[in-house]
Every structure is written in structure tokens, then in C-alpha cells.
Amino acid sequence: MSTWTEKYRPKSLKEVVGNPTAVADLEKWADAWERGVPDRRAVILAGPPGTGKTSAALALAADRGWAVVEMNASDKRNAEAVKNVALRGAVTQTFSDRGEFLSTAKGGRKLIVLDEADNLLGREDTGGIGAIVDAVRRTGQPIVLIVNDYYGLTRRSSSVKTLCRTIRFQPVHPSSMKGVLRQIAKSEGVHVPDEVVDYIAEHSAGDLRSAINDLELVARGEMEVGSKAVDAIGTRDRESSVYAALEEIFRSGDARRARDSTTNLDESPEDLIVWIDENLPSDYRRPDDLERGFRALARADEYLGRTRRRQQYGLWRYAYDMMTAGVAVARQGRYGGGRYNFPQWLVKQSRARGRRQVRTSLASKLARHLHTSRSIALLDILPAFKHLFTSDREFEFATTLTLNLDEKEAAFLLDEKEDSHAVRHLMERVAKVRGRGEPAAGGILDAGDEAPTDD
Numbered sequence: 001m002s003t004w005t006e007k008y009r010p011k012s013l014k015e016v017v018g019n020p021t022a023v024a025d026l027e028k029w030a031d032a033w034e035r036g037v038p039d040r041r042a043v044i045l046a047g048p049p050g051t052g053k054t055s056a057a058l059a060l061a062a063d064r065g066w067a068v069v070e071m072n073a074s075d076k077r078n079a080e081a082v083k084n085v086a087l088r089g090a091v092t093q094t095f096s097d098r099g100e101f102l103s104t105a106k107g108g109r110k111l112i113v114l115d116e117a118d119n120l121l122g123r124e125d126t127g128g129i130g131a132i133v134d135a136v137r138r139t140g141q142p143i144v145l146i147v148n149d150y151y152g153l154t155r156r157s158s159s160v161k162t163l164c165r166t167i168r169f170q171p172v173h174p175s176s177m178k179g180v181l182r183q184i185a186k187s188e189g190v191h192v193p194d195e196v197v198d199y200i201a202e203h204s205a206g207d208l209r210s211a212i213n214d215l216e217l218v219a220r221g222e223m224e225v226g227s228k229a230v231d232a233i234g235t236r237d238r239e240s241s242v243y244a245a246l247e248e249i250f251r252s253g254d255a256r257r258a259r260d261s262t263t264n265l266d267e268s269p270e271d272l273i274v275w276i277d278e279n280l281p282s283d284y285r286r287p288d289d290l291e292r293g294f295r296a297l298a299r300a301d302e303y304l305g306r307t308r309r310r311q312q313y314g315l316w317r318y319a320y321d322m323m324t325a326g327v328a329v330a331r332q333g334r335y336g337g338g339r340y341n342f343p344q345w346l347v348k349q350s351r352a353r354g355r356r357q358v359r360t361s362l363a364s365k366l367a368r369h370l371h372t373s374r375s376i377a378l379l380d381i382l383p384a385f386k387h388l389f390t391s392d393r394e395f396e397f398a399t400t401l402t403l404n405l406d407e408k409e410a411a412f413l414l415d416e417k418e419d420s421h422a423v424r425h426l427m428e429r430v431a432k433v434r435g436r437g438e439p440a441a442g443g444i445l446d447a448g449d450e451a452p453t454d455d
Helices: 020-034 051-064 079-093 129-139 149-156 158-163 174-187 194-202 209-220 225-233 243-252 255-260 269-284 287-312 313-328 344-370 374-391 393-402 408-414 419-436
Strands: 042-046 069-070 108-115 143-147 166-167
Touching: 020 042, 020 166, 042 149, 051 069, 051 108, 051 143, 079 143, 108 269, 129 143, 129 158, 129 419, 143 149, 149 158, 149 419, 158 166, 174 194, 174 393, 194 209, 194 225, 209 225, 243 255, 243 269, 243 313, 255 313, 269 287, 269 313, 287 313, 287 408, 344 374, 344 408, 374 393, 374 408, 393 408, 393 419
Parallel strands: 042 143, 042 166, 069 108, 108 143
Antiparallel strands: none
8 A cells, every 4th residue: 555645746847846957957958858868867856855856757757758777876875886786777778667678779768866866975885986987987878876965975076066956845835735735635535624634734844845744644534624634743842943043143134033043953053153153154145234143153162162172061042043143143135136146164074074974984994904903004105105095006006906895094194085087097997807806916915924013
């Protein structure tokens, strides 16, 4: 028995509600594929959960008569899986669901859908982002990457952003949801009072899938739903988006709304203040608004400093008040109305942490093979090793094979991005040798018994 979200999933793009601009952009991209192979061979559908991204992709395939190759990144999250499913599907001919051969030369298409592509972030995903980039570069078929966290995907690779067209899905407005919920209730033969429909829509935080699940919770198997049915739903704690919080802080002009926007926000005050600092200059147009905004932000920073020094975390609430309500009431003129940017300081910190982790991993591998401590490998050996690695191609290849280096470690040693040509070429050479079962080249780094790695 299918859930109502699956049962009433849109069969056509005309049935997708709440994001007409995104749907129109998706159709334009599909039109370009009907004329040949476009410059942007893949599209990123980005937006919060439950806004219709996956439904739009599948509805597009249904409208165009395209076969679908679907892969969920959270289930199979490594380079080999992406290559076997996404890349193979992207560069080969295809068969329809009924077994008919579809020649790309005659316009036959299949849609490669990689859902939850932003989940390719952990250690188990080694090579996954590079495999996606490779698939996009080589594909002869349209590819859709579906993400909730756009920045989480694009921070790993600048190529993803430049190779793909990005289409953003916004939270579905409650008024649009109410029509969908009433139509589902009618189709199921259930009478649902308007106040119940209104409550579900208003408390869904723009997540239509969640709203349909709530409706099914109170209405499945019933002929009539009472007004007290909403008690079964409760006040659900849905994690707020930092972008929604910024919207309230900068543009509501209301101190209470600005303060309340952070109630369920999964951001520490130290991180939230960086977000506000990054975007305040682009949203407050008047110099006097900007001055007042930064004065409030500076006061918030003082409270955060006292919290760290005194370990009195009760001061956090004063910091929150100044960076939310204080900044909100500082604006008297018009706001900028632009798109919010991810804080560059957090990007640099994340990169620095990543580089430290890769450097420590390399030192551990060198220590094991050279029978020394990790601290000696890190301080005395790694700098010279890195110089040799970048200046001698055979040394680069042999040590990558011998030490079993991954893409992150090779990219660190070469001072390149993980998806760069140099790193991809090196890893492909190593993969070919491993595939043939050839032994690692000896004499450069002879492996022996593992040495202690304590410092």
C-alpha cells in the first residue's frame, strides 16, 4: 500500500505546484536537449526538502517520454557506484521501460537522476564528487542532481557549479498547499475541516511532502476528520533554515519575528553572527542603517566574548537579542533584496580543517612505511616528500600506489582540487594498475611492519 506522497506524486510538470519559475526553467533546459547536446548538460535542482525537486525531475521524464536511471546518493555513495550507475547510463545507448531500443541519434533520451547529491561529503564518498564531474563532462544524456544543501555540494568542487545549470526551488506557499490537501482529501473520500487543512499547511514550513504525510496521519481510513485531529500532529520542531532566519532579521523590521526566527535554528551564535556579518553590507543600503546594524552586531560580539572568557552561557541570549532584534530594528531604509552568500570565513575555516586532516593522514601513512613517529613524519619528512611528489612523475605514481593515497591526499600534495585533471589522471593510472593486480613499485618506499604512530 503506497503512501499518499507516492500515490499523488505529480505525473506531469503541469501538476507540480508552488514553483512555476523553476518548472519553466527546467522545461527550457529540456528543450535544449531536444535540439541536441547543450552547453550545460546537467542541472542542479536545489532547495529545501518537500518542495518538489524529485517530483519535477520524474514528471519531466514522463512528459518527454524519457527513460529514467535513478540513483540515491545516500544509499550508494562512492566513486565506483556513481561510475557504474550514473556514468554508464550517461554515455551509453538505452532501452525504454518496455524494452524498446532508444537510439540517441534518433532522439531517444534517458534522464540520469542523482538524488541527495549533497550527501557525497563523508569519508565513504571518496571519489564520488570527481565521478559526478566526470559523468557531467562526458554525458550524452541529461543529468539531474538533486540537493537540499547547494553550498554543501559546490564547496567540494567548483567544476560542479560551472558545468551545471542551477535551478532553485522555494518553500511551497501555504495557499498552494491547501488546494493540494483538499484535492487529496476529496480523492480519498474524506471530509477534512478547513481549520485542519489550514493548520497543516501553516505548520509545514513550506514542506509539501510533510504536509501530505500529516494529512495522511489524521485522515487515512476515516470518513470524516474532527477539528481536534491536529492534536495528533502537535507542534513539530522542524529545523529552520539559516536563509529564512536572515530573511526575517534583515527584511521583517520586526524585533520579535527576527528573534523568533532562530528558535529552532541549528546554528551556534558564533556561526550565526558570521552569517549576519557577511550579508549585512549587501542588504542594508543606507550608510546610517549599516552603521546601526554593525553597532548592534558589535555589541553581540562583546557578549560572545564574555561568554567565552567567563564560561557564562546565559549571556548567549543577550548576544542573540543584539544580532537578531538589534540588527532588525537598525534598518529604516529599503533593503537590498539580493541573494544571501555563504560566509567566506566559514569556507576558509572548513578548508583549513580539511587540509589539517589530510596532512595528518599523510603523516600517519609515511610513519608506518618509514618506521618513524607521526610527529617526525609530519614536521621533517612531509615537506620534502611533497616537493618530490610534485617534481617527479614516477615518484608521484609509485608512492600513490604504494601508500594507497586517496584523491584528497593526492590533491593536497599536488596543490590541486580533487576534481582537477592532474588528480583525476593520476588516480585513473593507479586504478588501472590495481585492476590488473600488478604489485606496487618497490625501492621508493619499502613497506614493512607498522611502526608506532604515537607522537
